[in-house]
Amino acid sequence: MDDVISPRRLMTKRETADRVFRGGVRASGTVVLLIMSFVGIFLLLRAWEALQVSGFSFFTTQAWEPDSGNFGIAAVIVGTVLIALVAVSIALPLSLGTALYISDYAPIRLRKTLITLVDLMAAVPSVVFGLWGVFFLQEKIVPVAQWLSTVLGWIPLFRVDGVDPRDPLASATVYTSSTFIAGIVVAMMITPIMTSIMREVFMQAPLGEREGALALGSTRFGMIRSVVLPYGAGGIVGGTMLGLGRALGETIAVYMIISPVFVIQPHVLANGTNSVSALIALRYGEATQMGMSALMAAGLALFLLTLVVNFAASSIVARSRSGAST
């Protein structure tokens, strides 16, 4: 039996160029992983001092007075998530529509221009978005916020305390510097990346299936519903999650707009909110050693949150049909 000829062993003989290239690529991949873990380790080390002081109350305390040991991320993390959710709920329909228009409706020759324009939007620095938000948008959006709170005020999310709609002298300030406005500005910043990802995936929807749907008498909308969207579901989720990740970490534009408060502020239209990254930007310059450590702890929490979001996204995306491509 031993003499039975075993199959010939297949060997790959790699040339030098191939080996070097493989090495380089592998190294880049490893470095990215290493950097990520080092960021995590660095944050953990620097945050340790603060975490020891606060213990578990770090997750339940709303105040931020690190020097007196009374600090926690309950308020800031809720603010961060709310801003990101507002941003995503605005950016999602916007980028979905843009992506579908580019992939399925726009004349082919216009496509290129549109793609460039959307990418150009991604190149606008966030401080410019912040300036725009503070000095232009805020003023214009207040009536919208006012209307929303009047009409939808019965939903706790849209309620604004301290407002009497019958008072003609009510100050508009209660609607400024809010989660809502910060969310809109962040939405403008995450729309391009979400659009690009969705468009890429939509354009890959198999031509045969598209033509099949059309041949069976489907309208273009019907074709999109039955072919493009199911195929691109992974791209939609993936793009949204990527956008969410960016929205969670957006700093300077949020920093410029919000009026930081250290209580959980569930009313998105009301003045005052907070975000982890804006808090860090605001306080790192003047922080004492303890304050710095507390800021690092907040950063660590945000880091972990983003990690969870991204892993969740990738697991969802992996299950979808277009998964491999996103």
Add this chain to the structure above:
Amino acid sequence: MSDYPSRHKARFPERVGRGTPNFMSALLAFIVVALTSVSAAPASQAATYVPISGAGSSWSANAIDQWRRNVEQYGMRVNYASTGSSDGRNQFKAGTIDFASTEIPYGLKDGGVVDTPPSRGYAYMPIVAGGTAFMYNLRIGGQQVTNLRLSGDVLTKVFTGVITMWNDPAIAADNPALSLPARKIVPVVRSDGSGSTAQFTTWMASQHASLWDSYCQSAGRSTPCGVTSNYPTVAGKGFVAQPNSQGVAGYVAQRANEGTITYVEYSYALKTGYPVAKILNKAGYYVEPTASNVAVALLSAKINTQKGTAAYLTQDLSGVFASTDQRTYPLSSYSYIVVPTNSQNGFTTAKGATLGAFSYYFLCEGQQQAEALGYSPLPINLVKAGLEQVRQIPGVEAKSIDIKDCNNPTFSSDGTNTLAKKAPMPSECDKKGVTQCNTGTGGAKQSTTSTKKTTSDGKSTQTGGKTTTGDDSTSGTTDSGTTGTDQPGNEDGSGDTGDGVTPGDEFTDDGLAPDGFVSDSQTSSYGAAVAANYGGGPIVCEPDTGVCTNVVAEPMTLESAGSQGPSSGAWIAMAVIVIGVLTPALTTALSPGKRRGAKAS
């Protein structure tokens, strides 16, 4: 100095006339200037200077920014980030910057933590004086209020959430001529660690300790609260917190944000074209933080004269708060920079040379512009002391400056403070009582027509009414923004005007204008305003009493951030951009070749 101007002008044409008004363009201009100066950095000047960088106070940032633009012509690059005093002090401590600007010294206890002094050698140097002003945005029946008056007690109650409505009887008592609206007061405070907050809370802690402490307590701080750089906020009180002086001033200056009031250096009110509240002093007069009123107030400041100690030259303002001069603005203070005294943390002697030369500039010549910028020039003793401090900077090219050549408006031959001595007495209508002046304040010089019939004893003049700021594109001219305040026959009284240099004085003002200001007019819009101001500051005189009030500082920019009307040039630029973007798109869309259509059919 006079050799440079023409060359300089040619070299930096893009900066001429820059600086239309609002913060946005100012910031953008700053970015552009920063970018251009990288490429256009003067190559070979007489002395080659190493760039230095500083950070800190936004309270004094308007002055520092003006000075550093002025010294660019000598080849000095001074980078400055107005990130707040606390940040400046911390960065200096950490050694990441070459100098810091701050209102309060190291070593103060804030929120239970002592701000430890840096281990590197350092010294304080006063740079400019000024008043922490209370800029507000309030309208009555559509007309902007520009003559609000507040007593210290009311002011503290506003900023501690005790008084919440503008029509509160206590505010009405301060303002007999105004029928204030039933509108909420929205105090706007700083969200970052700030010297302005420190100055304001120093005053509150010293003058109205019980109110301040009870507020602090409700915000979860331990009492006695004392001075703090981080303004405590209580959720639900309707306070708004914004980062930086630009942030709070920009917030108040948004047209829609009616009912807001904030504390910020006087220059920001001038810059945004908004009024400031006149504050009641111990003599019973409501005064504005003009340069002369600040100078008078600071005559009572106690300066630390223990040479050799770290706290040398720092200020004790309790005397200012208590000063009984009628002209005193109670919230006056000096601002400082912290300079290194030895070479550590990357501070080289080459950098010291730049910092030294820059210090010489602002201690001497720079003080001339303080007034027009919304600050008050340093008095002679502090300039002298500052000039001595400069010698401690390692690598400085020590100069012996003849102080008389500085043309500082406060100097006199007999050692008294000319600016303070010549400061006009407040008008009688500014006295606590039933009358109230209707002249404008801060950057909003238009008067407020009385909203009550009872008061206004026919004083003061202009019924210019609403000269809404912002529609005036000629911000460089003398009269802009002060419609109607220049009355004939006042020009000869210019001994009292903003120039500060009195004709009969020992120093003539020869050479002041050509030297000091020509350079400005090339660099920025402030320069234009300064130059215009020099031509004879407008004076407001009461026809009845003959008391002339010196409208010392011109609004540097005349636009309310609320109404940003782009100029025609901006519209053209916008059109160009839109056309540039849309043309390719349209041409492709309109050109034949409907492949999509063909496919669909």
